[in-house]
Amino acid sequence: MDLSYSAEYEAFRKEVQTFVQENWTDEDRNSAPPPDPRSITFGTLIRTDERATKFRIKAAERGYLYRHVPKRYGGGEQPFDPLKSTIISEELRRSQAPGELMGQGASMLVPTLVEHGTEEQKEKFVRDTLLGKIRWCQGYSEPGSGSDLASLRTRGVLDGDFWVINGQKIWTSNADTSEWMFCLVRTEPEAPKHEGISYLLIDMQTPGLTVRPLRQMTGEADFNEVFFDNVRVPAKNIVGKRGQGWVVSRSTLKHERALIGNSLLSRRTLDGVIMLAQALNLRGQPAIKDPAIRNKIVELETKVLANEYHANRLLTMQARGEEAGIAGLVAKLYGTMLGYDVAKLAMDMLGDRGMLAPGEPSAPAMGMFLTAYMWSLGVLIAGGTANIQRNVIAERGLGLPRDQAASRK
Amino acid sequence: MDFGLSEDQVLLRQTIRRFLDEQCPTSRVRAIMESDSGHDTTLWQGLVDLGVTGLIVPAAYGGSGLELLDLVLAAEELGYAATPGPFLGSSMATVALMEGGDAAQRQRWLPQIASGKALLTIAFGEADSQWDPRAFTTKASGGKLNGEKPFVPYAAIADALIVAAADDDGPGLWLVERGAAGIETTSLTLVDMTRRVDGVRFKDTPATKLGGDRAALQRTIDAGCILIAADAYGGSRRCLEMAVDYAKTREQFGQIIGAFQGVKHQIASLACEIEPSLALYWYAAHAFDRIRDQSPRHAALVKAHMSDLYDRATRDSTELHGGIGFTWEFDLHLWFRRAVFDRSFLGEAAVHRARAADLAGW
Ligand SMILES: Cc1cc2nc3c(=O)[nH]c(=O)nc-3n(C[C@H](O)[C@H](O)[C@H](O)COP(=O)(O)OP(=O)(O)OC[C@H]3O[C@@H](n4cnc5c(N)ncnc54)[C@H](O)[C@@H]3O)c2cc1C
Numbered sequence: 001m002d003l004s005y006s007a008e009y010e011a012f013r014k015e016v017q018t019f020v021q022e023n024w025t026d027e028d029r030n031s032a033p034p035p036d037p038r039s040i041t042f043g044t045l046i047r048t049d050e051r052a053t054k055f056r057i058k059a060a061e062r063g064y065l066y067r068h069v070p071k072r073y074g075g076g077e078q079p080f081d082p083l084k085s086t087i088i089s090e091e092l093r094r095s096q097a098p099g100e101l102m103g104q105g106a107s108m109l110v111p112t113l114v115e116h117g118t119e120e121q122k123e124k125f126v127r128d129t130l131l132g133k134i135r136w137c138q139g140y141s142e143p144g145s146g147s148d149l150a151s152l153r154t155r156g157v158l159d160g161d162f163w164v165i166n167g168q169k170i171w172t173s174n175a176d177t178s179e180w181m182f183c184l185v186r187t188e189p190e191a192p193k194h195e196g197i198s199y200l201l202i203d204m205q206t207p208g209l210t211v212r213p214l215r216q217m218t219g220e221a222d223f224n225e226v227f228f229d230n231v232r233v234p235a236k237n238i239v240g241k242r243g244q245g246w247v248v249s250r251s252t253l254k255h256e257r258a259l260i261g262n263s264l265l266s267r268r269t270l271d272g273v274i275m276l277a278q279a280l281n282l283r284g285q286p287a288i289k290d291p292a293i294r295n296k297i298v299e300l301e302t303k304v305l306a307n308e309y310h311a312n313r314l315l316t317m318q319a320r321g322e323e324a325g326i327a328g329l330v331a332k333l334y335g336t337m338l339g340y341d342v343a344k345l346a347m348d349m350l351g352d353r354g355m356l357a358p359g360e361p362s363a364p365a366m367g368m369f370l371t372a373y374m375w376s377l378g379v380l381i382a383g384g385t386a387n388i389q390r391n392v393i394a395e396r397g398l399g400l401p402r403d404q405a406a407s408r409k
Numbered sequence: 410m411d412f413g414l415s416e417d418q419v420l421l422r423q424t425i426r427r428f429l430d431e432q433c434p435t436s437r438v439r440a441i442m443e444s445d446s447g448h449d450t451t452l453w454q455g456l457v458d459l460g461v462t463g464l465i466v467p468a469a470y471g472g473s474g475l476e477l478l479d480l481v482l483a484a485e486e487l488g489y490a491a492t493p494g495p496f497l498g499s500s501m502a503t504v505a506l507m508e509g510g511d512a513a514q515r516q517r518w519l520p521q522i523a524s525g526k527a528l529l530t531i532a533f534g535e536a537d538s539q540w541d542p543r544a545f546t547t548k549a550s551g552g553k554l555n556g557e558k559p560f561v562p563y564a565a566i567a568d569a570l571i572v573a574a575a576d577d578d579g580p581g582l583w584l585v586e587r588g589a590a591g592i593e594t595t596s597l598t599l600v601d602m603t604r605r606v607d608g609v610r611f612k613d614t615p616a617t618k619l620g621g622d623r624a625a626l627q628r629t630i631d632a633g634c635i636l637i638a639a640d641a642y643g644g645s646r647r648c649l650e651m652a653v654d655y656a657k658t659r660e661q662f663g664q665i666i667g668a669f670q671g672v673k674h675q676i677a678s679l680a681c682e683i684e685p686s687l688a689l690y691w692y693a694a695h696a697f698d699r700i701r702d703q704s705p706r707h708a709a710l711v712k713a714h715m716s717d718l719y720d721r722a723t724r725d726s727t728e729l730h731g732g733i734g735f736t737w738e739f740d741l742h743l744w745f746r747r748a749v750f751d752r753s754f755l756g757e758a759a760v761h762r763a764r765a766a767d768l769a770g771w
Pocket residue numbers: 137138139140141143144145146147148170171172173174223378379381382383384385386387388391403406670
């Protein structure tokens with residue numbers, strides 16, 4: 001255990017700091033355009049304006065951003081080194097400089113294309129996606145296929161040089177604001193369910209494609225329904241071979257990088273909770289003096305710390321080339337349950353004011369706690385529900401038997 | 410930046426594990442548990458020979474000169490195996506001497522601890538004191554102690570006790586040797602039969618003051634908290650493993666119970682809580698060794714966290730075993746009992762959470 005960085009890494013940190021100072025000025029920092037609702041992902045604002053784009057291009061050229069992506073597609077092209085990646089994101093965050101884009105495109109589509117895409121696909125999409133010029137949505141879930149994704153039924157039939165798509169996707173985040181969709185479609189109806197799926201890239205402007213926003217329980221509409229009525233997609237827009245879509249879509253799992261971000265999120269809510277408890281007056285004294293509240297805050301702070309240290313342990317395992325095993329499988333469930341517990345504590349402290357809707361001017365912290373409280377449910381479901389995570393931990397992590405139904409083809 | 414164990418540490422843990430697998434099966438645990446002293450000198454000597462009592466003792470005093478992060482690995486394995494014996498009190502006494510003893514006191518005792526010639530323990534906690542040294546009432550004056558320590562690990566067999574007492578300068582540490590005048594020891598029956606605790610009364614008992622750092626008293630309690638957390642982690646892991654093994658073999662309704670999703674999810678939820686705690690207790694030990702200003706708070710946090718979790722692990726595992734889990738014959742209650750000890754000794758969860766809140770200045 002050595003939490004300091006070696007001289008080599010400290011030198012690297014200096015280098016990054018100098019780069020950021022020279023290329024991200026106070027003026028850059030302070031000239032953020034008014035927030036574009038389209039660039040908000042899970043409540044965090046990410047800049048994609050001119051200045052931010054210029055900085056990202058330079059940073060990628062220096063090898064500081066998108067390190068797993070080749071230079072010729074706009075990446076940083078560096079050997080895998082999670083410690084350097086951590087230093088870079090720490091330094092960018094410290095200076096509020098633009099970091100890697102985290103959306104579906106940069107973190108899911110790009111790694112998939114780099115691994116499985118044709119030269120033409122990489123040329124056409126990767127660079128612009130990394131700069132936020134092309135935005136992507138993920139067309140996986142369907143009304144009849146959520147957890148059991150491989151049962152999906154949206155059909156693709158080859159007609160000359162085009163796939164003709166019919167069917168429906170649902171819960172598609174940002175479909176209304178994206179230029180392109182990566183989509184799973186059944187192209188081999190006779191094959192076993194996992195082997196009959198293809199991975200297609202679909203232009204959202206194609207005739208026959210309709211997007212209908214769905215309003216969430218939060219009141220906003222980030223996700224959508226997408227309908228396909230004889231949508232014609234060029235045959236060359238397939239990634240991987242026919243029937244390999246399932247395998248292609250799984251390749252992003254290797255690039256799971258959200259772990260650190262995940263622990264940052266609950267840390268931020270907890271810091272908010274502590275500030276709230278100091279500011280809030282309960283029966284004549286700050287809420288944080290209340291023994292029950294103190295106890296609960298400390299209990300949750302301990303779990304937030306465990307979550308952070310666990311992320312560091314995983315990082316070290318990665319750096320050493322060790323298999324993470326069950327340690328890697330518990331991260332999503334632990335983090336999302338914790339996010340709920342922390343947000344709920346804030347709600348409990350707010351008492352009557354907890355009822356105030358986000359947007360109501362007198363709502364504490366602009367309704368941030370209520371938003372976190374509601375979104376803690378969204379993230380529990382999105383990307384594999386809690387029950388599915390428990391299945392994965394039990395089956396892959398502990399070697400318990402697979403679900404009968406789930407293992408049937 | 411490396412958040413993990415070194416090769417030597419992994420090896421150390423494996424060595425202790427292998428030794429306990431061979432030398433400390435639950436049949437032996439039970440035999441020791443049912444013996445009068447609760448102490449098996451052969452098993453203890455085996456641990457001494459592996460270097461366990463000398464791990465953190467500086468090389469100049471015949472030890473390995475390692476740190477708490479190494480010692481907690483031993484604690485984890487002892488917890489995993491439910492090993493009976495005086496490890497905790499002995500380790501805390503070692504910390505107390507290293508941090509609170511003067512050169513002569515260290516020279517006198519540390520080599521004997523490392524070689525297993527002497528067994529020391531600590532006499533700190535008092536009734537209703539919640540392990541806050543400011544609340545201890547045992548008094549020292551004129552080289553004599555007066556007071557009562559109701560929960561002293563293995564006092565009956567210890568060669569010396571390190572006692573927390575107050576003189577005009579406030580709380581500090583004193584050393585009392587075996588056979589000193591005015592000691593009265595009463596043995597207690599604990600729920601956890603793998604760890605013995607005696608009540609000790611001092612009446613004008615001759616004692617020598619430890620001449621080193623005054624902070625040693627709280628530092629020793631903090632080390633104890635982290636050692637207990639490691640023990641609880643090891644025990645929790647064992648309970649989880651037992652549940653998984655049982656779920657893979659026990660059949661009901663024509664299938665192994667591990668095929669029922671209710672069973673799988675109960676086990677997975679437990680694993681999800683246990684897994685991240687490993688990094689937490691490592692960090693607490695590392696902070697004790699290297700990041701001193703963070704150490705008291707992390708010791709408090711991890712003691713509270715792990716005692717809650719150990720309680721849950723023993724309960725879930727017992728429930729998952731059905732009727733057999735509730736029997737005396739089946740071994741699970743050994744860990745259940747240890748969880749009760751780990752929860753109560755050195756202060757329960759609420760005490761440490763209140764301390765952590767105070768330390769944050771809230
Ligand atoms: C905020 C949000 C954003 C999303 N964004 C996208 C997106 O951009 N693109 C996209 O494709 N999808 C998206 N989704 C969809 C998401 O992936 C699915 O909702 C999720 O996989 C669950 O599928 P489902 O809704 O059909 O629920 P179901 O699969 O019907 O599940 C219903 C309940 O049954 C349980 N269940 C199902 N199977 C099992 C099993 N084998 N064992 C135990 N319990 C089981 C589930 O845990 C759940 O509690 C999003 C969802 C949300 C909430």
